[in-house]
Amino acid sequence: MQFSSTISVTDLNDYIAPSQDCVVALNGKIKANDVGAAAEEVQLQPRVRAGTAGPPGGPQPGDPVKVSLHDCLACSGCITSAETVLLQQQSSEEFLAKLADPRVTVVVTVSPQSRAALAAYYNLSPATALARLAGWLKWLGVRAVWDLTTARDLVLVEEAAEFMERFRSSREASTSAPSAGAAAPGPLPVMASACPGWVCYAEKTHGSRVLPHLSSTRSPQGAMGGLVKSLVAGAWGLAPASLYHVSVMPCYDKKLEASRDELTTALPPGAPSPDGEPGEGRVPEVDCCLTTGEVLQLLQQRPPPGCSPEAGLADPAAPAAAPDALLPPGVAPPDDRLFGLQAASSSGGYADYVFRSAARELAGLELPPGPLPWKSLRNADFQELSLELPDLAVGQAGSRPPAALRFARVYGFRNIQTLLRQVKMGRCAYQYVEVMACPGGCLNGGGQIKPGPGVSPQQLIEQLELVYAHSDVAARAPTDNPAVAALYNHWLGGRPGSAAARQLLHTTFREREKTVTAAVVANW
Template identity: 70%
Template sequence: MEFSSTIRVSDLNDYIAPSQDCVVALNGKLRTSEMSEEVQLQPRAGIRAAGGRQTPAGIAEAPTGDPVKVTLHDCLACSGCITSAETVLLQQQSGEEFLARLGDPRVMVVISVSAQSRTALASYFGLSPSQALARLAGWFKWLGVRAVWDLTTARDLVLLEEAAEFLDRYRSSQEAGGSGRPAGQAPPALLPVMGSACPGWVCYAEKTQGSRVLPYLSSTRSPQGAMGGLVKSLVAAAWGATPGSVYHVTVMPCYDKKLEASRDELTTTTTTTAVTGAGSGGHEEERIPEVDCCLTTGEVLQLLQQRPAPGCEAEGLGAPAAPSCAPDPLLPGVPADEHLYGVPHGSSSGGYADFVFRTAAREVFGIEVPPGPLPWRTRRNADLQELSLSDVITTSGGGGGGGGGGATLPPFGSGQVQQASSPSLVVARVYGFRNIQTLLQQVKRGRCAYHYVEVMACPSGCLNGGGQIKPGKGVTPQQLIEQLELMYGHTDVAARNPAENPAVTALYGSFLGGLPGAPAARQVLHTSFRVRKSTVTASMVANW
C-alpha cells in the first residue's frame, strides 16, 4: 500500500519522546515514565477490531466504566502522530476495506470518480477520458458496485454555489463602503473569498491560522463533499434506503481527500437498531460519514492489477476485452450525460477562479467576458497567477459582447448591475504552500488585492495530487503533469457552462430550492470550519 508522497517513513511505529504532549490526553493528564512509549490509536466505531485494549506503558489507565476514546478525527487534528494517523486512515479507507464492503449484503456500494483521477487513468492506459471512465465503470460493475457516477454534476453545482456566495460577499463589501478587506472600513472577512475545495489547505488553515483566516474561506463544499451530501440524502431516499445502507466510495487524486471524508462536518444522521440488555430492539440515531471510503488514483490502479477482469490481466483498462458501460444517472428522472464535459478554459483543479470571474463580470458589472482563454498573468512563479477585469477589457476591447457560448445562468442575488467607471475585480490562483504563505501575509496585513482566490496545496494543482499515479521510467514529474494537462483538455471533453447541465437544472428545480444559494442548496452543498487546537511546538515541527 502506498503512502502520501508528502510523508514517507520506513517505520510506522511512532516514537513519542517524553517532552512531547498529546492533544487528547487520557483523563486530561499525560504521564510518561519510560523512553519507549508508543501511541496506540483506536479505530472508529463500527470498524473496531475485536479484543481487549492494552494500556501503553507510562499512560494512566482510565477508570473502569469511563473508557477513553481517541478517534481518528482527534488524531488528524494533531500534528504529533502524523504517520500513525495516516496508517489508521489508510486502513479504514483502503482497497481492502472497499473489497470487504462489496461482500457485505447489507450495503449497496456506489462510486464517484473525479475528473483528475479519470484523466490520470486515461493517460496511463492510453485511452481517451470517456473510454477510461466507461471501462472503469464496467470494471467496478464487474466487481459488484451498484452505481458509478462522474463527479461532473457535483462540480457544476459547486461552481454555481461558489459564484453565488462570492457575489453575495462582494456586494455586501461594496455596500459597506469598502473593499471588504480588513484594512478598510468594511466588516472583516468578506473579501477575499478563499476557495475551500482543497482539504490540505483547509486543514492547514484550521490548525495553524485559526480565526484570523477561517472567516475568509468559502463555505461551499468541495465536489467530493457535495456528492457525499447528495448521495446520502437524495440518492438514498430515492432508492428507499437508509443513508447507512449506501456505502459511498470516491476516487480522488489526493490523500488529503481521505482526511476530508473523515470530517465531522461532512456527516449525516442515520437510524440504527440497538439491542438492550433485555434483548429488545430500539432505535438510535448516529452520525455517519457522507463519504465512507476515499480511494486515490494510485490505489485504484493497484486494485485493477490485483483484481483484473477476465482477459485484462496484462493490459488492465487498455485491454480490448475490458468491460465497459456508461456512468449511471444520479437520480431517477435526472438525465445522465452522454458525453464528458468540462469548464470552458478553466484550470485543471476545477476552474473555480475562472468561473467566478466570468460570473461576477457579468452579474456585477454587466460585462460579458468573451469565450476563450483568459489573460492570466504569472507573478513570482507558475503557481501564482492573477487576473483582473481591467486586463480583460483591454484585451477584448470592451465588454457587452461575445456571450458565454449561449449559456444562461440561473439568476444570482438581486440581478442589479453595478455601475462603475473603473471596474475592480481581481482573482488569483495560488497553488503550493510557498505561495499560500505569501497570500496569508498579505491578507493579515490588509494588503491583499484579490477578491477571490483559488487555493490548492499541491504545486501545479490537483493533477499533481499525492494520490496520483507516479511517473513511469524516463518520465519526469513535470513531463507527467504536462501530459495530464493535455489529457484533461482532451477534445473528448466538451466545454459546457455548469448552468447548462440538465442534471443541475433538474436538481435545483426539484430538490435544491430553485436557485444557487437557496436555503435547501445551502443545507446540502455548504459546510463550516472550526479552529483545531494543536500543541505541537516549533522544535517538534522542525524535527519533521
C-alpha cells in the first residue's frame, strides 16, 4: 500500500513521540511511561473475523487493542496503521495519478498556514512563495491554484452572523418564553468548529452534551470545497466528479475532515462517478488533502524545472504564476495581493473577528486596529477577552441588566478539558470560544514542516508567526473582500445566514460510535 513519504508505517506497533502522546486510552487504562522512556507505543490487535469468537470477556486491560480510523482524533499529527485506507486515498501518489488522468481536472487550494511554512522554509516572502508554488503546481499539470482567503472570509462573516443570532436568542430567552414552534438557535457558548481534531474529539467523547455548542459554520477548507464542487464546476461546465480538488493544509486531521460524509456533493442522476462509471451517489468536496510536509517532500522529489531538489522554490529560476481568481472574470476584481486579518490569531482569527463584529453590532463600538487585549489565564494557550455592554433593550420583563462580552481562545487538549468541565457544570462564563486541538494553534499543526537542525519548536513557531503577519499580507476586513460581496449577491441569498448560505457554508455534527473505551490522557 502506497503512502506519502512523510508517513512511515512499518508494522502493527505504531511509534508515537512523547510530544505527540495519544489522547485515546485503550481499554480505559492509560499506559504509564517508564521513567526515562523516550516514547510510547499504541499496539493494534488483529481484526476478529466474522463468525469467530474473540477472547473470553473481550479485551483485557493492558492487552493490545484495535484502533480504527473512527477512534483516531488526528489531533497531534501521529499516524497509526488503522488509517491506511484514508492515507492511500489522500497521498501525493494519488495526487500525481490524478494529474496523469486525462479525464480529471485537478485544482489546488493553499492555506495561509502552509503558505507561511513554505515561505519560512525557503526564506521567501509569502507572496513569492505562493507565486512559485502556483507556478510549480501548474508545471505539474494543475489547472488552477487558489489562496484560501475568500473561503476564510466567508466563514468569518457567517460565524459572526451565527454568533449574533445565538447571543440575541439567549438574551430573549432570559426574559420571555420562546415562541411556540420556533426552532431556537444553539446554546452559548458558541465553540468554533474549524479544527477537525477538536470536532472529532467532541463527537466521540462528549456527544450530545457538547455538540449543540459547536458552530455549524464550515471550516475554510469545507467552505472552499463547497464552492469548488458547485460554483466553479458549474462555471467551467464540468461534473463535480471530474473536478479533483486538492487542499494544502497544516495538519493531518484535515484529511479526516475531507473524508466526512457531511462535506460531499450529490451527483446528478446518471452522472458519472469518480471511476467514470454511471451511477448515483455523492463525491467529496475536497478529494485529497496534502499536508505542508507532504508538499515539501513532493517538491524535493519533483523540483521545479531547472532547480535542484535542495534549492526548490528558493531558486529564482523556479516558475511563478499569480494565484487564480475564484470567480469568473467580471463578477469580482481579482486580488492583486494577499490579504488577511490584522493582528488576529494565526489559526484564522475567529475570536478576534467575531468579537469586533459583536462590539460593533451590540455596542456601536468600532474597536481600534491592532492587537486586542487578550489576557492569558492558565497558560499562553488559554486566553480571554471581555467588553462591558450597555443595556441593549427593554423587554416585557423590564430593562435588562448590563452584560459583558466574554470570549476565549483555548488551544490544546489540556485546556479543552478545563473548558468542557466548565460547560458541563453550567459554569462557563464565555459566549464564544475559539477552540484548536494543537497547542499554539494551526501554525503548529502536525503536518507542518519540522524544525531544522538547531531550531527548537518554539523558535520555529515564532518564525512562522512573523511570516504569517508579513507586510506582504495586507489588512482587510472580510466584509471588504469584493469576492465575498459578489458571492452573497449572486449565489448566497444576499446576506449571511440565508437559506442558500446555510446550505453551502454550514454543516452538521453527530455522535460517533467508539470501538474502544476512550478517555483523555492527562499528560498533555
